[in-house]
Amino acid sequence: MNATVLLLDADGVVQEGDPGFRASLEALCPEPAKVGEFVAGVFAAERPCATGERDFAEALGEVLNRWNIPGTLDEALSCWERVEPSGQVLDFVAELRGAGTVVALAANQQNYRARVLRELLAYDDHFDALLISCELGFVKPTAGFFGAACARLGIDRADALFVDDGMPNVLGAREAGLAAEHDHLSEGVGRLRALWAQHSVPR
Missing domain, CATH: 1.20.1160 (Paired amphipathic helix 2 (pah2 repeat))
Incomplete structure (x- = not known):
């Protein structure tokens, strides 16, 4: 595959929600x-x-x-x-960005939660872009979301690998022309690394 950009869902992929x-x-x-x-x-x-x-x-x-x-x-x-970011995933994101790979968050969130991601969790410092549904005007798994996300980054859809813990979102991304895979934090960061190695352009 030839992905040069990694798009990650928030809840379940980058962070764990409050079980309570x-x-x-x-x-x-x-x-x-x-x-x-x-x-x-x-x-x-x-x-x-x-x-x-x-x-x-x-x-x-x-x-x-x-x-x-x-x-x-x-x-x-x-x-x-009340969310808990995965330090291992954020470390992997930092590693990729340090090597020149664009990594963006791609999440369905309302505006208050978007504020939490930006201000409480400082995700603007961890990702190249936050592609949030309330700011794009579309939600996953619609083609509109993925089209707007790629347009915001200035990339072709074929350039991106999208990873989400919801299969409807994965299937929606594939239908929209992106490479997409299912993953969850419970699988460990090793699976995320393997998915990127499988889909990315070697550097």
Whole structure:
């Protein structure tokens, strides 16, 4: 293969989400019998924010108001801050970039989470670009996302290897003309190294 650019998903590939994320959301619900309905409402409010149509804090605040949950917006937003980057993956990214390879994050995120990636995790310092759905106006696995991502980098789709822990996103990338592989942090950084070696242009 001839990939010269590596695109990595965030959650599950570069970072691990909080295993207690859903429980933290459920704890905000004032009616235990309606926890499922509350959480579904939160996720429904988040969906349009992933393409930049809405501000997530505003959308989440509306959900909390509907459920008469006062004064908890900051607490609720903090649920999206709890992530653990993989030091081994970031070290590999630094190694590739040091050798001249472009490495970018390619993730579905709403604007509050994008802020977390940029400000709390300082990912702008670790990657050549952050290709985030709310800023591109498209979500994975649509062809629009991959087209916009490659256009932002100024590359042909055939130049990129995309790695994601969700098969629908992998298949969407392949249909859009990118090389794409499935991977998860649980496989260890060795698999990510092997995938890059398999697809990349030798340097």
